[in-house]
Amino acid sequence: xxxxxxxxxxxxxxxxxxxxxxxxxxxxxxxxxxxxxxxxxxxxxxxxxxxxxxxxxxxxxxxxxxxxxxxxxxxxxxxxxxxxxxxxxxxxxxxxxxxxxxxxxxxxxxxxxxxxxxxxxxxxxxxxxxxxxxxxxxxxxxxxxxxxxxxxxxxxxxxxxxxxxxxxxxxxxxxxxxxxxxxxxxxxxxxxxxxxxxxxxxxxxxxxxxxxxxxxxxxxxxx
Numbered sequence: 001x002x003x004x005x006x007x008x009x010x011x012x013x014x015x016x017x018x019x020x021x022x023x024x025x026x027x028x029x030x031x032x033x034x035x036x037x038x039x040x041x042x043x044x045x046x047x048x049x050x051x052x053x054x055x056x057x058x059x060x061x062x063x064x065x066x067x068x069x070x071x072x073x074x075x076x077x078x079x080x081x082x083x084x085x086x087x088x089x090x091x092x093x094x095x096x097x098x099x100x101x102x103x104x105x106x107x108x109x110x111x112x113x114x115x116x117x118x119x120x121x122x123x124x125x126x127x128x129x130x131x132x133x134x135x136x137x138x139x140x141x142x143x144x145x146x147x148x149x150x151x152x153x154x155x156x157x158x159x160x161x162x163x164x165x166x167x168x169x170x171x172x173x174x175x176x177x178x179x180x181x182x183x184x185x186x187x188x189x190x191x192x193x194x195x196x197x198x199x200x201x202x203x204x205x206x207x208x209x210x211x212x213x214x215x216x217x218x219x220x221x222x223x
Contacts, residue, residue, distance in 0.1 A: 005145035005155075006202070006211045008221045013137040014197040015166035016130040018094040021052065022164075022175040024187060025089060028157035030058050030081045035154055036089075037162075039132050040147035041139045049147065050133035052091060054080060059120070060109065062091060064131040072107055072131060073123040076116050083157075088112050088176050088185060094169030095129040101169075110172035112185040134164050135198040143202070160204050161187055166196035 023036065033056045040049035047068035055061045058081050063073040072093075080087060092108040094101050106125045109116040125131075134141045141147060143162065144155040163175060175191050178184070195201065201215040211221035 004210070004223060006143040006221050006223050007140055008200075008219060009140045010135055010137055010198050012197060013135060015135055016132075017128045018096045018099055018167055018169050019091075019131075019133065019135065020093070020163065020165040020168060020170040020174075020193075021091040021134070022170075022172070022191075023089055023162045024086055024160040026086050026158040027054065027080065027083050030054075030083065032056055032156075033154070034156060035142070035144070035146050036159075037134070037141065037143050038145070038147040039134055039136060039139055039141040041132060041136060042148065043138075048130075048132045048136070048139070050131050051146075052133075060089065060111070060116070062107070062109070063123075064125075064129075064133060066130050066132065070123060071129050072125045073121050074107060074109055074116075074119055075121040076109070077118040077120050078111075078116065080111075088172065088187065090170070090172040090175060092169045092171055093125075093131065095125045095127055097127055099169065108169070108171070113172050113176055113178060115172075135166055161189065162200075162202040162204070163191060163193070164195070164198070164200050165193050166199045168194070168196070 035053045038051045050064040052062045058079045060076040090110040095106045195215045200213045204210050211223045213219045
């Protein structure tokens with residue numbers, strides 16, 4: 001996707017304080033910052049935005065700004081440098097009062113079925129926190145690039161089966177499982193989830209139709 005990005009601008013705001021983003025990725029290069037998905041309110045100078053990426057040191061990075069202040073930030077100590085491997089990454093976020101997660105568990109990051117627990121930076125959110133990620137009215141989300149005004153597509157690699165679930169934080173086990181024979185983590189291509197308003201599923205099975213939303217919402221994206 002080095003020269004490709006997929007975009008959508010939601011028409012309504014919903015489920016800002018709980019959501020899941022699940023994606024399978026295979027990196028094409030290392031040592032350079034690469035956005036997997038980002039969202040941004042371009043009318044306020046970037047004071048409300050969110051970014052999910054591999055950074056220039058090959059760490060996994062997620063952060064969210066609200067009102068110009070960092071409200072969530074996670075940078076793994078682990079490096080992701082195997083360009084021959086598929087990584088299944090799940091951002092499992094729930095800061096809702098109804099969800100009743102402890103402060104230390106509001107953002108969970110899973111890689112190939114195992115929760116990441118070692119971070120060089122870990123800023124967990126407050127309760128009922130907005131994140132400007134995939135669900136803000138009139139705020140574009142970009143898959144494979146920066147949601148800033150330039151929309152520069154800078155993810156180099158392959159993606160598959162992107163699930164975004166609005167309103168619920170799900171663990172990786174909803175989207176994958178360990179093979180009983182080999183022990184290898186493998187995808188669940190038909191997860192039992194309710195996508196909610198702004199939720200989507202991009203399987204990316206057809207290179208001529210990468211932005212086909214296979215969720216019941218059937219949203220229109222632009223490639």
